Amino acid sequence: MKIYHLFYITSLLINTACLEDRSFEIPFLKQQGLLIPDDQIVTIPALKMAWEQESNQELYPFLRLTQGYEDKFLEGYVISDDQQGNYYKAFFIQDDPESPQAGIKVLLDQTDISQRYDVGRRVLIQLSGLTVGLSSGVFALGLEDGGALSPVPTTHNGGVVQRDTLVSPISARTLNMENLGPQHTNMWIELSHTQFHRFQSLSLPPMTFAADAMDQYDGERWLEQCASGQYLVLKTSTYADFNTAVLPSDDFTIYGILQYDYFGEYFVLVINGPDDIVMGNSGRCDPLVLDCGPAPGLHPIVWGESFNQRENLSALMDSGWWAPDTNSEALLWSIGSYGGNKYLQITAEASDIALHESWLISPPLSKSVLGEILSIECDIQANFQRGIPLSFWITEQDPQDYSIDVQWDLLNYFIPNGPSDGFGDFKTMGPIDISCKTGETFYLGLRYKQRSVFDTTRYHIDNLRIRSP
Incomplete structure (x- = not known):
């Protein structure tokens, strides 16, 4: 019995000692990523600054990365994804996943890029032999070819893009x-x-x-x-x-x-x-419009302006139309023609100021002459569309009465869209019911107002007409 108790006590002490030996802290495992010395890494802001300082933006807007870049790597985090086909042979990286200061477009002669370089992935790009410059207006990396940047072959220098194991969430x-x-x-x-x-x-x-x-x-x-x-x-x-x-x-x-x-x-x-x-759930924020309900049926035309009888804008003004002074001395309205048909034309391409605003206002129109139930239509051709600066308005106050602040109502309409790189087709806008305006006299106003310097859409407006039973 004594031997048994001694053996039991000895075993207990040994097991306890073993358990104490197993007590340890679990080490924190951290991804190390590609181990490239800091002095070989170039940041995107630093590369962009070098390009801005060393390239001639007018004569040769490129910087060839040769001397001094033999062992340099550009660091960045992927933010583009071409899985759904919205990018082709290019991907985008920025210098930091959370607080970026700059980004760059990387031209790579490869499709399905995101299968290897997914969003958030840290990449290091070997810079030697590449060129930085502009591609479609943005700072880009590729190979200079005939005065433009072209994609880098995947075999260039044995492959220029190195895929890191580090992946970080991208914060917008x-x-x-x-x-x-x-x-x-x-x-x-x-x-x-x-x-x-x-x-x-x-x-x-x-x-x-x-x-x-x-x-x-x-x-x-x-x-x-x-x-x-x-x-x-x-x-x-x-x-x-x-x-x-x-x-x-x-x-x-x-x-x-x-x-x-x-x-x-x-x-x-x-x-x-x-x-x-x-x-979201905040609802739309469209402007308030004059909503008189659905337009009445297709009734006879009781007033119209086809512009075919107007030799020029001065002739249109002589017929009662009026262009008030706005923020520009340039009057950009004109009478255009094509194939023997004339129309009203407006574009801000020749504007003398950054944000042009111009109005063209109709002669006074009388309900006692036209009728109580009225609707408006016109034909519009949108060309080289850059924004939607054209709008249509109505007022019952005399726009030439400078003693009052004229109140205009925006009509309830849809302007047809057009191509960004050419001429569209004439499409009918309307009919728009204006019968809920109760005044005897009213005026129509066409406004062309730029929200940005790129709002230069060219509109052709034809066959402005009012219908009534």
């Missing part, structure tokens, strides 16, 4: 449209309380992202932010998987990469896919 930079600038291009941004313009998302049928008849290579749709009323183009490739999806009609928050259009002229936003549009 929250911005407002009125504050967007070149410094925000190539970065992942967020725009809240945004909607598609009512002429595109509430039309019948509503427009798609990039599958309408006027869409050739890209679809351009007009975003507007409720807080500022500013516009921004959403650009979608006609090859994107979601090109046939219908534009959402309500408000949303949208995430994407700020870029320029193909020619580098105006800002566009590009999304990775439909999931980058997160629907």
Whole structure:
């Protein structure tokens, strides 16, 4: 019995000692990533600064990365995703996943790039032999070829892009449209309380992202932010998987990469896919319009202006039309013609100021002459569409009476959309019921007002007419 007790006690002490030996802290495991010395890493802001300082922006807007870049690597985090076909042989990286200062477009002769370089992935790009410059207006990395940047072959220098094991969540930079600038291009941004313009998302049928008849290579749709009323183009490739999806009609928050259009002229936003549009619940923020209900049937024309009898704008003014003074001395309205047909024409391409505003107001129109039940129509051709600066108004006050503050009502209409790179087709706008205006005399007003310097859409307006039973 004593031997047994001694053996039991000895075993207990040994087991206790073993348990004490197993007591240890679990080490914190951290991804190390690619181990490249800090002095071999170049940041995107540093590379952009070197390009700005060393390149001749007018004569040769490129910087060839040769001497001094033999062992240098560009560091960045992927923010683009080409899985849904909205990017082709290019991907975008920014210098930090949370607080970026700069981004860059990387031209790579490869498709399905995101299968290897997914969003949030840290990448290191061997810079030796490459060139930085502009591609469609944004800072880009590629190979200089005949005065332009071209994609880098995947076999160049044995492969220039190194895929890290580090993946970080990408935080969008929250911005407002009125504050967007070149410094925000190539970065992942967020725009809240945004909607598609009512002429595109509430039309019948509503427009798609990039599958309408006027869409050739890209679809351009007009975003507007409720807080500022500013516009921004959403650009979608006609090859994107979601090109046939219908534009959402309500408000949303949208995430994407700020870029320029193909020619580098105006800002566009590009999304990775439909999931980058997160629907909200604040409702639309469209302007108030004069809503007299559905227009009456197709009745006889009781007043009209076809412009065919007007030799020029002066002749139109002599017939009672009037153009009040606005913020520009240039009167951009004119009488255009094509194929023997004349029409009213307006565009801000020749404007002498940044944000042009111009009105053209009809002669006084009398209900006692025209009738009590009235509707308005006209034919509109939208060309080289850059924004939607044209609007139609009505008032019962004399616009030439400077002793009063004339109150205008916005008519309830849908202006047809047109292509961004050519001439559209004439389409009828209306009929628009105006019977709920009770005054004896009224005036029609056409306003062309730019919200940005890129609002230069050219409109042809023809066959303005009023119908009544």
